[in-house]
Amino acid sequence: MRLGYSAVTAGIIDTREAFEVAARYGLDIELSSDMVEMFPQLPGPGELREMGRAAGVGFTLHLPFVDLNLASLIEPAWRTSLERMQRALEYGAAVGARVGVLHTGQVPLRHPKLVELAFGRLQRALAELSPPPLPVAVENLVLDDQDLLRTPGELVRVVEEAGPGFGYTLDLAHAYVQGGAAQIGAYLEAMQASKAPLLHLHLHDNRGDWDAHLPVGAGSIPFADFREELAEFSGTAALETTGGEEGVRASLEALKRFWG
Incomplete structure (x- = not known):
């Protein structure tokens, strides 16, 4: 498993500081497409790629989700979301990201007909993005009543229909x-049985009540229970923890205890 961290979630905005922390702990950096859009003064993909090469730091990319909905039933909103996602994938390819993490979208009114139409919109969007210029790892959510995909089966259905180039991000904390813990196991079982690959992990902690993004070990997720099931995982992972460098360090120490 190749491990990185989300500098944005850690609260580290300065690019050089983000690289220093990554290099100090031997981590990659999970970049944020939303930050790239909101702060165009950040280094461009070519400069970042060179900085990464010099520091021995690789990248994963969290694709945009702020004000974006690939399942939108409003045509202009859907079209804008698709165009932003296409640009983000091009950015990810240019920076050399190993994987892009994708949020699937929401349906504000869960009338059965609207849900059916929203599934169609999402499937159409993924077809438009295929084949992606880098592997795309679709993430489990269900943190909001408006989230479209509600079950492991629905996630598998969408990803398998998307075809080559698409796989999964397992966010253990979202499932928790x-x-x-039973829901973490359900997602993991469904992903491992799927024809599409498990590509990426998001690692952070909470106490089961809300998505707190605590450092690993600071909540109640039983990470040790999944040691054997993830022992052969050879993809990428990112710490999505708050707490700055100290949160990253504490998470690394906890993962050593839990997973060796």
Whole structure:
């Protein structure tokens, strides 16, 4: 498993500081497409790629989700979301990101007909993005009543229909909020049985009540229970923890205890 961290979630905005922390702990950096859009003065993809090469730091990319909905039933909103996602994937390819993490979208009114139409919109969007210029790892959510995909089966259906180039991000903390350790196990089982690959992990902690993004070990997620199931995982992972460098360091120490 190749491990990185989200500098944005850690609260580290300065680019050089983000690289220093990554290099100090031997981590990659999970970049944020939303930050790239909101702060165009940040280093461009070519400069970042060179900085990464010099520091021995690689990248994963969290694709945009702020004000974006690939399942939107409003045509202008859907079209804008698709165009932003296409630009973000091009950015990810230019910076050399190993994987891009994708949020699937929401349906504000859960009338059965609207849900059906929203599934169609999402499937159409993923077809438009195919084949992606870098592997795309679709993430489990269900943190909001408006989230479109509600079950492991629905996530698998969408990803398998998307075809080559698409796989999964397992966010253990999201699943824990949704249904505790049993739900983490349900997502992991569904992903491992799928024809599409498990590509990426998001690692952070909470106490089961909300998505607190605590350092690993600071909440109640039983990470040790999944040691054997993830022992052969060879993809990428990112710490999505608050607490700055100290949160990153504490998470690394906890993962050593839990997973070796």
